[in-house]
Amino acid sequence: xxxxxGVLENRLYSQISWRQWVFIVTIGLLLVLGVAILISSVTFxxxxxxxxxxxxxxxxxxxxxxxxxxxxxxxPTTSAYVETLFGDSCSGDDSCPENSVxxxxxxxxxxxxxxxxxxxxxxxxxxLGKAVFGSSTMPGRKATEGWENAVDGRTKVRDFNLIxxxxxxxxxxxxxxxGGVGLVKNITLYNRIDNYGRxxxxxxxxxxxxxxxxxxxTCGTFVGPSKTGQIHTIECGTLLAGTIxxxxxxxxxxxxxxxxxxxxRNSLVLxxxxxxxxxx
Ligand SMILES: [Ca+2]
Numbered sequence: 001x002x003x004x005x006g007v008l009e010n011r012l013y014s015q016i017s018w019r020q021w022v023f024i025v026t027i028g029l030l031l032v033l034g035v036a037i038l039i040s041s042v043t044f045x046x047x048x049x050x051x052x053x054x055x056x057x058x059x060x061x062x063x064x065x066x067x068x069x070x071x072x073x074x075x076p077t078t079s080a081y082v083e084t085l086f087g088d089s090c091s092g093d094d095s096c097p098e099n100s101v102x103x104x105x106x107x108x109x110x111x112x113x114x115x116x117x118x119x120x121x122x123x124x125x126x127x128l129g130k131a132v133f134g135s136s137t138m139p140g141r142k143a144t145e146g147w148e149n150a151v152d153g154r155t156k157v158r159d160f161n162l163i164x165x166x167x168x169x170x171x172x173x174x175x176x177x178x179g180g181v182g183l184v185k186n187i188t189l190y191n192r193i194d195n196y197g198r199x200x201x202x203x204x205x206x207x208x209x210x211x212x213x214x215x216x217x218t219c220g221t222f223v224g225p226s227k228t229g230q231i232h233t234i235e236c237g238t239l240l241a242g243t244i245x246x247x248x249x250x251x252x253x254x255x256x257x258x259x260x261x262x263x264x265r266n267s268l269v270l271x272x273x274x275x276x277x278x279x280x
Contacts, residue, residue: 114185114239114278121278123185127151127245128274131177135248136167138267150174155272158194164270168260172268173248175211180279182207183239187219189232189247190272197228199267202251207240216246225254245275 088107090096096107099120109120132147149157150164157163166172187205191197201224206216219236226232252264260267 126178126182126275126277127176130179133175134166135173138165150273155190166268168265168267175246178243182277184277186235186276188274191226191230192269193229198225200226203247204250205234205247207242207245209243
């Protein structure tokens with residue numbers, strides 16, 4: 001004998017038409033699909049952030065600025081600072097806070113600090129370990145190989161495989177994505193110490209937020225020519241804001257006695273580029 005519950009279930013089952021079953025099944029599938037899309041979106045967004053360094057390791061593209069902004073979001077870069085001391089009146093160094101001195105009755109930042117918006121920020125090498133892009137790579141190297149040598153912190157390397165070295169072209173350059181908005185005070189070029197230092201000449205440096213050379217602000221130019229092992233600091237004069245620093249040889253090679261320089265071709269070779277400034 002059929003139970004009361006069995007009768008009730010059969011009645012309910014027979015009361016649901018096939019159209020209602022299709023509707024119920026469709027709604028169920030849509031719900032499952034919605035949850036799947038939600039899970040994959042979260043996974044994709046997480047993976048996108050992790051992909052940023054890979055984009056930066058590739059050839060120079062318009063996406064440089066976007067990549068550097070991505071780094072800024074996932075890996076914030078800021079400078080340490082001392083609050084509201086710049087410009088305070090004082091009678092001596094003792095009456096000024098740490099990291100500042102008393103000059104002409106006003107507190108001002110120590111040499112290793114930069115004043116900005118009433119604060120003294122610690123000067124950093126903004127370029128150290130950041131993404132580097134070159135106009136080319138020296139013959140025999142794979143594309144992009146060795147670009148990172150320009151910002152690895154090593155400045156006295158005799159092995160030419162451990163220095164930044166472009167191919168031979170009229171106007172070679174390198175760009176550094178700072179990974180955040182920096183205020184650049186100066187840019188220092190470390191020439192190679194092994195040989196051929198005279199190849200470094202007429203290097204113009206610019207700061208800004210674009211991969212377009214014409215849209216960057218000029219920091220200054222090292223005219224030279226340089227000599228093997230020399231170090232050249234280019235002062236910008238005023239603090240220049242930007243996420244990108246570019247150094248470029250802007251004149252054809254003056255060297256006439258080296259076949260590699262035929263037709264005015266240059267090669268930008270550097271041990272290191274140091275960008276001094278602060279992050280905002
Ligand atoms: Ca280096």
